[in-house]
Amino acid sequence: MFKLRYAQLEEIHGWLFVTPWLFGFLAFIVGPMLVSVYLAFTNWDILTPAQMVGFDNFVKLTTGDPLVGQALKVTTIYAGVSIPLQVVLGLILALLLNEKIKAMSFVRTVFYLPSVVAGVAVALLWRWIFSPDFGLLNAGLDLVGIDGPAWLADSRTALSALILMSLWGVGGGMLIVLAGLQGVPTTLYEAAEVDGANSWVRFWNVTLPMISPVILFQTVMGIIGALQVFTEAYVMTEGGPKYATLFYMLYLYQNAFEFLKMGYASALAWVLFAYILLLTLLVLRFSAAWVYYEGVSSKAGQ
Amino acid sequence: MGITTRPVTQPATSIGWRTNRRVHYALKMTVVYLCLAAGGFFVSMPFAWMLSTSLKTLGQTFIFPPIWIPIPLQWANYVKVFEVLPFMRYFINTVYVSGLSVAGILFASSLAGFSFARLRWRGSTILFVVVLSTMMLPPQVTMIPKFILFRILEWIDTYKPLIVPSLFGTGFQIFLFRQFFSTIPREIDEAARMDGCGFVGTYARIILPLSGPAIITGFLFAFRYNWNEFLEPLIYLNTHSKFTLALGLRLFQGEFTTNWPLLMAASTIAMLPVLLTFYFGQRYFIQGVVISGVKG
Numbered sequence: 298m299f300k301l302r303y304a305q306l307e308e309i310h311g312w313l314f315v316t317p318w319l320f321g322f323l324a325f326i327v328g329p330m331l332v333s334v335y336l337a338f339t340n341w342d343i344l345t346p347a348q349m350v351g352f353d354n355f356v357k358l359t360t361g362d363p364l365v366g367q368a369l370k371v372t373t374i375y376a377g378v379s380i381p382l383q384v385v386l387g388l389i390l391a392l393l394l395n396e397k398i399k400a401m402s403f404v405r406t407v408f409y410l411p412s413v414v415a416g417v418a419v420a421l422l423w424r425w426i427f428s429p430d431f432g433l434l435n436a437g438l439d440l441v442g443i444d445g446p447a448w449l450a451d452s453r454t455a456l457s458a459l460i461l462m463s464l465w466g467v468g469g470g471m472l473i474v475l476a477g478l479q480g481v482p483t484t485l486y487e488a489a490e491v492d493g494a495n496s497w498v499r500f501w502n503v504t505l506p507m508i509s510p511v512i513l514f515q516t517v518m519g520i521i522g523a524l525q526v527f528t529e530a531y532v533m534t535e536g537g538p539k540y541a542t543l544f545y546m547l548y549l550y551q552n553a554f555e556f557l558k559m560g561y562a563s564a565l566a567w568v569l570f571a572y573i574l575l576l577t578l579l580v581l582r583f584s585a586a587w588v589y590y591e592g593v594s595s596k597a598g599q
Numbered sequence: 600m601g602i603t604t605r606p607v608t609q610p611a612t613s614i615g616w617r618t619n620r621r622v623h624y625a626l627k628m629t630v631v632y633l634c635l636a637a638g639g640f641f642v643s644m645p646f647a648w649m650l651s652t653s654l655k656t657l658g659q660t661f662i663f664p665p666i667w668i669p670i671p672l673q674w675a676n677y678v679k680v681f682e683v684l685p686f687m688r689y690f691i692n693t694v695y696v697s698g699l700s701v702a703g704i705l706f707a708s709s710l711a712g713f714s715f716a717r718l719r720w721r722g723s724t725i726l727f728v729v730v731l732s733t734m735m736l737p738p739q740v741t742m743i744p745k746f747i748l749f750r751i752l753e754w755i756d757t758y759k760p761l762i763v764p765s766l767f768g769t770g771f772q773i774f775l776f777r778q779f780f781s782t783i784p785r786e787i788d789e790a791a792r793m794d795g796c797g798f799v800g801t802y803a804r805i806i807l808p809l810s811g812p813a814i815i816t817g818f819l820f821a822f823r824y825n826w827n828e829f830l831e832p833l834i835y836l837n838t839h840s841k842f843t844l845a846l847g848l849r850l851f852q853g854e855f856t857t858n859w860p861l862l863m864a865a866s867t868i869a870m871l872p873v874l875l876t877f878y879f880g881q882r883y884f885i886q887g888v889v890i891s892g893v894k895g
Contacts (some may be wrong), residue, residue: 304719309799311720317707318730326733329744336743343750345656390638396631406881407639411646413877416827417845421852422649425859433648436665464864465645473701476889525737528829532849546739553743554834566739573737 336563354564365539368548376523379463387470395478401577412469420532423462452541470515477511513584520576653863660859674863689847696758697825700765704821707768712776713802733770758836772817778890779813816887819880823873844869
């Protein structure tokens with residue numbers, strides 16, 4: 298018998314405690330990812346054995362299937378419009394809330410509660426809000442003398458409607474920015490004031506640089522989220538009308554579980570992964586120009 | 600404690616630049632309040648609309664311009680929801696699935712978080728980077744192979760595909776727990792060790808009891824995700840009696856295409872648990888946002 302040293306015991310327990318996660322990681326992430334790579338090069342309908350088809354799926358995806366382009370277009374427009382709007386509105390709201398206002402926590406709750414609900418219930422609620430004849434939105438527009446469009450039923454407005462709906466969750470971004478704002482040291486503002494900076498200059502040269510990492514983070518998470526939109530498209534529009542809301546994830550789901558093209562859908566999944574990675578890297582690359590990290594001179598980061 | 604009312608005395612306003620500044624400030628605050636009121640009005644409208652619709656008769660939903668307070672209020676809609684479809688069944692199913700998933704996620708993630716935050720072992724840094732990178736991986740990439748795996752295991756149309764993967768924790772939750780645990784002073788572990796407390800004991804009897812806020816935050820994020828989850832139940836569940844709320848709500852839509860009052864009553868009931876937990880756990884949720892910088 299020999300006694301284990303404390304450090305050895307610690308080492309063993311360290312591994313022991315991450316074992317559940319490690320097992321899940323191997324069984325439900327690494328394993329499936331490897332299988333997914335294989336599937337992307339096959340033709341498989343689940344019922345008959347899979348056939349290797351080489352790069353056929355990727356060739357078809359890039360040249361022979363216009364719906365892939367349409368899905369990428371819809372998803373990109375959604376992300377490209379919704380995310381900047383969410384970031385800007387979230388920033389404005391956070392700035393307003395950061396003033397010394399009365400009933401601050403009540404106001405904060407009002408804005409953030411819509412951002413915590415999600416899923417089918419929300420999608421159904423908004424389908425009813427967008428109802429062309431009896432919905433809330435067109436009733437409101439009617440009050441100011443506007444004859445509202447058919448929203449989800451019209452291919453020209455369906456995507457805009459979903460973008461508008463996404464802004465309901467702006468309170469989530471607001472909370473993040475607000476947390477960032479409250480972390481900005483007041484000494485910076487005092488110093489700026491002593492130097493004679495007015496509030497606009499203070500915002501531009503103190504606030505914005507200090508919270509730029511938060512905004513970058515929000516943008517990256519927004520991209521990842523926006524490219525995975527599924528429930529809204531599936532429940533509210535089923536991708537229509539005329540493929541105007543054919544979100545990429547919806548098209549992937551249809552291929553896998555409605556058309557039973559498991560190989561093709563796997564290839565689609567990897568393209569989506571690559572696209573998310575590409576967009577994220579682009580944003581990170583551009584971020585060097587406008588994101589300020591404390592203690593790092595902007596030159597050193599290049 | 601006694602309440603004393605004191606006359607509010609306004610300090611005499613001095614003239615000159617101070618007045619100017621006050622006016623400027625008052626003006627600014629007026630704009631702030633007006634903007635917040637307008638914004639608050641717009642974001643509250645959908646909830647008001649949902650509640651109002653849920654208390655109408657079907658006929659009242661086809662009145663234009665819409666009435667906001669229907670008379671009499673149709674509270675019976677909230678009972679009918681449970682009669683036209685096995686809504687109670689869906690509710691219980693959802694509680695069951697999300698309850699087990701959340702418990703599993705919290706347990707496994709806090710264990711791993713403890714290991715990464717408090718224990719020194721070779722490879723922990725690299726493995727933690729792997730944990731973080733799983734947060735970036737879109738679930739779509741593993742969706743199809745997982746479906747095939749569960750099909751081979753004959754788990755289709757059971758709750759296992761929805762629960763079992765959760766029992767091993769998630770990258771985000773591990774990150775959350777690690778961050779929280781790192782803020783607890785290390786001397787506590789040392790003291791526990793001197794008293795002969797093992798690593799399991801330190802985790803279960805020292806660190807966890809000190810981490811109420813972390814557990815609540817983790818619960819809020821995990822509960823919301825699992826309660827609302829739609830894609831996975833859609834893929835794995837076929838039998839109506841096994842449906843979760845997310846799937847059941849769609850049946851309302853299918854069978855009662857225009858019965859908006861019932862649909863809105865059902866939606867209200869489906870949203871309520873998440874709204875309530877977040878309302879009451881607000882403080883912890885905001886703390887979690889600060890710590891992780893993430894909206895769930």
